[in-house]
Amino acid sequence: MIKKASLGISVILLSFILLNSAPAQADNPVVPVTVKQLTVLDSSVEASFPALLNFKIKAAGPANISDIRLHYVIDKESFARITSEVYIDFVPGTSVNTQWIWDMRKTGGLPTGASVKYWWTVKDISGNKVETAPASISFDDNRYAWNSLIENKLTIYWYSGDMSFARELMSAAQEALTRLAKDTGAYLKAPVKIYIYANTRDLQGAMIFPQEWTGGSNFPEFGIITIGIDSNRLDWGKGALAHELTHQVVHQVTRNPYINLPTWLEEGLAMYNEGTLDASFVGVLKLALANNSLISVRSLASPFSANTNTALQSYAQSYSLLEFLVTTYGQARMLDLLTTFSQGSAYDSALKKVYGFDMDGLNALWLPYVFKRYQIAQPKTASLPPLFIRMVNEFAAGFVPDSRLAFLSGAWR
Numbered sequence: 001m002i003k004k005a006s007l008g009i010s011v012i013l014l015s016f017i018l019l020n021s022a023p024a025q026a027d028n029p030v031v032p033v034t035v036k037q038l039t040v041l042d043s044s045v046e047a048s049f050p051a052l053l054n055f056k057i058k059a060a061g062p063a064n065i066s067d068i069r070l071h072y073v074i075d076k077e078s079f080a081r082i083t084s085e086v087y088i089d090f091v092p093g094t095s096v097n098t099q100w101i102w103d104m105r106k107t108g109g110l111p112t113g114a115s116v117k118y119w120w121t122v123k124d125i126s127g128n129k130v131e132t133a134p135a136s137i138s139f140d141d142n143r144y145a146w147n148s149l150i151e152n153k154l155t156i157y158w159y160s161g162d163m164s165f166a167r168e169l170m171s172a173a174q175e176a177l178t179r180l181a182k183d184t185g186a187y188l189k190a191p192v193k194i195y196i197y198a199n200t201r202d203l204q205g206a207m208i209f210p211q212e213w214t215g216g217s218n219f220p221e222f223g224i225i226t227i228g229i230d231s232n233r234l235d236w237g238k239g240a241l242a243h244e245l246t247h248q249v250v251h252q253v254t255r256n257p258y259i260n261l262p263t264w265l266e267e268g269l270a271m272y273n274e275g276t277l278d279a280s281f282v283g284v285l286k287l288a289l290a291n292n293s294l295i296s297v298r299s300l301a302s303p304f305s306a307n308t309n310t311a312l313q314s315y316a317q318s319y320s321l322l323e324f325l326v327t328t329y330g331q332a333r334m335l336d337l338l339t340t341f342s343q344g345s346a347y348d349s350a351l352k353k354v355y356g357f358d359m360d361g362l363n364a365l366w367l368p369y370v371f372k373r374y375q376i377a378q379p380k381t382a383s384l385p386p387l388f389i390r391m392v393n394e395f396a397a398g399f400v401p402d403s404r405l406a407f408l409s410g411a412w413r
């Protein structure tokens, strides 16, 4: 599941932090340079993935250099372009050789493959100013020698396993995109990069604060998925890839600055597009039906519970809701629903506009369907738990591990 929470906010905070705290910097010994006008002699950046970017500059001029600033923009989808500006702390002089280190352990990190554009402005006490041309760095996980395989808008990067391993994952990913387009009309508009780590341990080395259960991460604003797939768990990998890729497509199709999708729709699309519901989820769903302990559609619109069993049931129910909507009302209505959400519509009004019922109406129609589907008698007194409505997370970028990947990666099972 994608929790859209942190990076967008953290980037905005980041600008503030950078502007208001002394950046880590260290002046190197200055070699006197004689130049006739204010000049940037050298500019470079060194990456130490996943924690550091070290920006370096050498500048000289006839008058004392008094002001150096680094400007950078993270290449990601956003509704407002954010340029961060760093005031460099240095000893003024006619020749300056200094650096600024972006320590992501303090600010939050970037995924492998993220690109950062940067440039410098330098001023002297005579009022002269120079600005360097923008340059870019790709913040790659260079601990490994990556191979790449490109097909249509997808690129798979991998370093362990042969070409047939990558081809098998690629065809599973392409099939998932075809299936999604057939069921929902949604398709990938922008490229997606998929980084396949050999295992969970390698993947966690790409994270600044890894959690032991993390099996993958999804970064829709960057068009990047990172996932650990052991070659002897290929089937799990294919399902997880289909799931995460669906989140990318749905993000591209529905992005708007106002509202996220209801969680049952977001996760239901991803679950449904994996293919047949896994037996363990079927078991959870049947148990909930037998116990008459289903969670209401309205509750499932909020982020899912952190409780493992409740989360599993939420995913299983979301699958079933999507199956119900797609098989009963068809592709065109689902595309219509996604399009309506892309315009920022509220949950009930979007459903009402497209299907003629709101979330409670959906609940009422889905109940007999799901009892019949799993051949469990619907209790006459079937009732729903009290409504549990929470504010859905505000729109923002996602930099939080996908919880489904998390619990399927092993440790939660």
Ligand SMILES: [Zn+2]
Pocket: 001, 002, 243, 247, 267, 270, 402, 404
């Ligand atoms: Zn998910």
